[in-house]
Amino acid sequence: MRRESLINVLLAAGLLGFPLWAYVMNEPFLITLSTRVAILALAGVGLNIALGLGGLVSLGHAAFFGIGGYAMGILASHAQSYAPLMESPFLIEGTKSMPIIWLVAIIASGLAALMIGGLSLRTSGVYFIMITLAFGQMFFYFSISWPAYGGEDGLSIYVRNGFPGLNTLDPIQFFLICYVLLVAVLFFANRLAQSPFGLALNAARQNAMRVETVGITPYQLRLTGFVISGMITGLAGALFADLNRFVSPSMFSWQTSGEIMIFVILGGTARLFGPVAGAAVFIALEHILGGLSEFWHIYLGVLLLGIVLFARGGIIGTLAGHEVRHD
Amino acid sequence: MTKAILSVRDLCKSFGALKATDHVNLDLCTGEIHALIGPNGAGKSTLIQQIAGGMAPDSGSVHFLGQDVTQLSTPKRAQLGLARTFQISALAMEDTVLQNAMLGALGAQGHVFRFFGAASKDRALREVAKTMLERVGLADMAGARTSDLSHGQRRQLEVAVALTLKPRAFVMDEPMAGLGAEGSARLTEFLSDLRQEAPILLVEHDMDAVFALADRISVLVYGQIIATGSVADIRAHPDVRRAYLGEDA
Ligand SMILES: Nc1ncnc2c1ncn2[C@@H]1O[C@H](COP(=O)(O)OP(=O)(O)O)[C@@H](O)[C@H]1O
Ligand SMILES: [Mg+2]
Numbered sequence: 001m002r003r004e005s006l007i008n009v010l011l012a013a014g015l016l017g018f019p020l021w022a023y024v025m026n027e028p029f030l031i032t033l034s035t036r037v038a039i040l041a042l043a044g045v046g047l048n049i050a051l052g053l054g055g056l057v058s059l060g061h062a063a064f065f066g067i068g069g070y071a072m073g074i075l076a077s078h079a080q081s082y083a084p085l086m087e088s089p090f091l092i093e094g095t096k097s098m099p100i101i102w103l104v105a106i107i108a109s110g111l112a113a114l115m116i117g118g119l120s121l122r123t124s125g126v127y128f129i130m131i132t133l134a135f136g137q138m139f140f141y142f143s144i145s146w147p148a149y150g151g152e153d154g155l156s157i158y159v160r161n162g163f164p165g166l167n168t169l170d171p172i173q174f175f176l177i178c179y180v181l182l183v184a185v186l187f188f189a190n191r192l193a194q195s196p197f198g199l200a201l202n203a204a205r206q207n208a209m210r211v212e213t214v215g216i217t218p219y220q221l222r223l224t225g226f227v228i229s230g231m232i233t234g235l236a237g238a239l240f241a242d243l244n245r246f247v248s249p250s251m252f253s254w255q256t257s258g259e260i261m262i263f264v265i266l267g268g269t270a271r272l273f274g275p276v277a278g279a280a281v282f283i284a285l286e287h288i289l290g291g292l293s294e295f296w297h298i299y300l301g302v303l304l305l306g307i308v309l310f311a312r313g314g315i316i317g318t319l320a321g322h323e324v325r326h327d
Numbered sequence: 328m329t330k331a332i333l334s335v336r337d338l339c340k341s342f343g344a345l346k347a348t349d350h351v352n353l354d355l356c357t358g359e360i361h362a363l364i365g366p367n368g369a370g371k372s373t374l375i376q377q378i379a380g381g382m383a384p385d386s387g388s389v390h391f392l393g394q395d396v397t398q399l400s401t402p403k404r405a406q407l408g409l410a411r412t413f414q415i416s417a418l419a420m421e422d423t424v425l426q427n428a429m430l431g432a433l434g435a436q437g438h439v440f441r442f443f444g445a446a447s448k449d450r451a452l453r454e455v456a457k458t459m460l461e462r463v464g465l466a467d468m469a470g471a472r473t474s475d476l477s478h479g480q481r482r483q484l485e486v487a488v489a490l491t492l493k494p495r496a497f498v499m500d501e502p503m504a505g506l507g508a509e510g511s512a513r514l515t516e517f518l519s520d521l522r523q524e525a526p527i528l529l530v531e532h533d534m535d536a537v538f539a540l541a542d543r544i545s546v547l548v549y550g551q552i553i554a555t556g557s558v559a560d561i562r563a564h565p566d567v568r569r570a571y572l573g574e575d576a
Contacts, residue, residue, distance in 0.1 A: 191443050199446040200439050203419040203430050209381070210417045210427075214434030214492060215405035224440065 004320035031171040038178040044263035044275025046232030052270030054225040055205030060132030064230040066252035068105035068237025073155040073247035109234020117226035140252035154248025268314030338387035349550035365547035408495035412485040425469040428456035431491030459490040
C-alpha cells in the first residue's frame with residue numbers, strides 16, 4: 001500500500017474510533033467534537049476540489065456553507081411552525097427530513113456556485129480571490145438584513161431534523177450519519193480526481209494553455225469543478241446547522257471561508273485526506289489551546305506560517321512524502 | 328500545387344508602433360513541410376499564436392480546412408485538427424508523461440465530462456497515448472514525472488501529445504531548440520515521415536534541419552514575408568542572404 005493510503009486509512013479509523021471510545025466512556029461532548037471535525041472536513045473536501053484539483057483560490061466558500069445552513073434553517077423552521085414556504089403557484093412546505101434538506105442544500109449551493117463561478121472564473125489570480133470574497137460578503141450582509149429568518153440573531157431549530165430509522169438526537173448516531181457522508185464524499189472525490197474530468201481539470205491548473213491546445217476549454221472544466229465543490233461545502237453547511245440546531249449569518253462570514261481554507265492548507269492541498277487531517281488538528285488546537293489562552297489563533301498562525309513556508313504538502317504531505325503515481 | 332489545408336490571408340498584428348505581423352500571406356498544403364524562418368524578433372511566434380488561436384489578429388484571416396477560423400478559440404481549432412507545439416514546452420509538469428499523452432487523447436476523443444471511471448483504466452485513451460509515446464521514443468518514460476524529463480524529452484513529449492490529436496495539420500514552434508545535434512537529427516528524420524500524415528508549418532532556427540526538411544520556405548523579417556520558395560530559391564535569394572543569412576550579397 002502507498003504510504004499516503006495507509007495514513008488515510010489510519011485517519012479514517014481514528015476519526016471513527018475516537019467518538020466510539022468517547023461513547024463507551026460516556027463523553028458526549030467529545031462525540032460532538034468529533035462530529036464537528038467530520039462536518040468541517042467535509043466542507044474542506046468540497047473546497048479542496050476547487051483549490052487542490054482546480055487551483056481555484058476561493059475565499060467565498062462560506063457562501064455555500066451558509067446556503068446549506070440556511071436551507072436547513074428555513075425548511076426546518078417552516079416545518080416547525082406549520083407555515084408553508086409558498087402556497088401558490090404550488091405548495092412548498094417545510095420539512096424536518098434530513099435527506100430532503102441535504103438535497104435542497106446541495107441543489108441551492110450548486111446553483112449559487114454556478115452563478116458565482118460563472119462570473120468570477122472570467123478573472124483569475126488575485127481578482128478571482130477578491131470576487132469570490134465579495135460574493136461571500138454579499139450573502140453575509142443579505143442574511144443579516146433579512147428579518148424573516150432571524151436576521152442578525154440567526155435562527156434556532158428546537159429539535160434536530162430526522163433521518164429514517166435513526167435517532168438523530170443521540171450524539172453517536174448523528175456522528176455516524178456525518179461520518180458516513182464524509183466517507184462517501186471522500187470516495188467520490190477520489191474517483192473524481194482520477195477520472196478523465198479530474199485529469200483535465202488538474203492539467204488546466206498546471207498549464208491552461210496545454211489543455212486548450214488539445215481542444216478542451218479550461219473555463220468549462222473549472223466551472224464544473226467549482227459547482228461540484230460548492231455542492232459538497234453546501235451539504236456540510238446543512239449538517240453543521242443541524243449539529244448546532246442553529247444557523248446564523250456567521251456561517252456566511254469571510255472568517256468561515258478562511259477557516260475552511262485553513263483546513264485544506266493545514267492538512268495538505270490536493271491531498272484526499274488533507275481536509276480531514278486539517279479539520280482534526282484545527283479542532284484539537286481550538287479545544288486544547290483555546291482552554292489555555294484566548295489568543296490560541298496566534299499558535300495556529302505560527303503553525304500555518306510554518307506549513308506554508310516549509311511544508312507545502314501540509315500534514316499529509318509531510319507524513320506521506322512526495323510520490324508519483326505510476327499508472 | 329495541391330490544395331491548401333491551412334491558409335493565412337493578409338494577417339496584421341501590431342504591438343503599439345511595432346508591426347509584429349505585417350500583411351502576411353501563407354499556405355500550408357497537403358504533404359508538405361513549410362518552414363518559416365527569420366531572425367529573432369521577426370514575429371514568428373506571434374504569427375503561430377494567431378494561427379493557433381492564442382492571439383487575435385488586428386485584421387486578416389486564417390482559414391483551416393476551407394473554414395474561416397479567425398474568430399474561433401484555441402480549443403475549437405484544436406478540435407478541428409490543428410495541432411501545435413510550443414517554443415517553450417507547455418506541459419502538465421506534475422503529471423506523468425503518460426498522463427500528458429492521455430490528456431491529448433482525451434481532448435481528441437471529446438468525452439471530457441466523465442466523473443467516475445479512472446482515466447488510467449480507459450483502454451482507448453491508454454492505447455492512443457502509448458502508441459504516440461512509442462512513436463516519439465518515449466515509451467520507456469511513460470511512468471516518469473514530466474518535470475523529471477530532460478529538455479529534449481519534453482520536446483518529444485510535446486510532439487507525442489500533438490500526435491494524439493490525429494491532426495490534419497501541425498504547427499510547430501522551434502521543436503529542435505536545445506535538442507543537440509543527435510536529437511535534432513532524430514527529430515528531423517521523424518518529421519520528414521510525419522508530413523505524409525499531415526502537413527507541418529515549421530518554425531525553426533536550425534538551418535541544417537530546415538534545408539533538409541522543407542518543401543518550401545518562407546522568410547519573415549520585421550513581420551513581413553520577404554520571400555517564399557524552394558530551398559534552392561531561398562538559398563539563392565539576395566534579400567534573404569542579406570537580411571537573414573547575414574551575408575553580404
Ligand atoms: N505580447 C506582446 N506584447 C508586445 N510585444 C510583443 C508581444 N509578443 C511579441 N512581441 C514583440 O513582437 C516581436 C516579435 O516577437 P516574436 O513573435 O516572439 O518573434 P520571433 O518568434 O520571431 O522571435 C518582438 O519584437 C517582440 O518583442
Ligand atoms: Mg519565437
